[in-house]
Amino acid sequence: MEREEWSRTRSHREGEKAIRLRVAGWAEASLVDVIGDVAFTIWFNYCDFRCPWCQNAHVVLARESREITVGELLEAISDALLLIGYVQATGGEPTLQDEALEALFRACRELGVRTSLDTNGSRPEVIGRLLDKGLLDHVALDVKAPLSEPEKYGRVIGLPSRGREMAEKVRASVQEVIGKAPYLEVRTTFVPTLLTPEDVLAIAGELVEMGLAEHERYVYVLQQFVPSETLIDPSFADVERPSPEFLLELAARVKKEAGLAEVYVRAQELGVAKAGLIMRL
Secondary structure, three states: OHHHHHHHHHHHHHHHHOOEEEEEEEEEEEOOOOOOOOEEEEEEOOOOOOOOOOOOHHHHOOOOOEEEEHHHHHHHHHHOOOOOOEEEEEOOOHHHHHHHHHHHHHHHHHHOOEEEEEEOOOOHHHHHHHHHOOOOOEEEEEOOOOOOOHHHHHHHOOOHHHHHHHHHHHHHHHHHHOOOOOOEEEEEEEOOOOOOHHHHHHHHHHHHHOOHHHOOOEEEEEEEOOOOOOOOOHHHHHOOOOOHHHHHHHHHHHHHHHOOOOEEEEEOOOEEEEOOEEEOO
16 A cells, blocks of 8 residues: 555656746856845746836746746756755746646755745735645745735736736735745835835835734845846836935835834845845845
């Protein structure tokens, strides 16, 4: 009986390694995707948002794409095991390919490497399932605008008619991860034409109300909008990127006024900077 069970388990694992997914590529050793650690970062194709300022149009729209099996990805991860602390799935939106995502993270468990999910929060049921199965060590969750302002949320994510629906899904995702995720980053990208400092303070206040400040290893991250050649809406190339000094000042305000102990800034000029203390990665 034990031999039959072992055989079924082995067959299932081999079947999972054959699952196919679409990715734009990967970086074997990223220093900026998980604060304080090195990540093997995989860009999953496709996204259900159309944020006009998104810098990954080539990933979201699969202009750069290859079909690969979970097993092939695992071979690349195995080659980098000595260098990395995490395998991160980012995108695009990885939860859209949830079968492959779960198979990948289950296999990472067998390799002994920690897992990280970077998500827009649009599929709380997938995030919850991965957490319940113990397959997530780190979650990076985007909160792109105040959840209490669905019209603004819709504008920021490029889906003006679906702002209320998506804000509710993101709120549900925040509620899923708080208290369950071992390590959590909640991220907001500051796009000057879409958000104000008051919006960021409102987001931080909402996160505090939901319990973000009550857990160790839960942090809030302000990210720098950077114009690029791969924007969803090319007109955002004319939007000036916020300076690191501005973001650090705003992070200090968030820390003081919202009462969040751990606030960071991600910016090209700084790498990762903690409010009050710059960390060069």
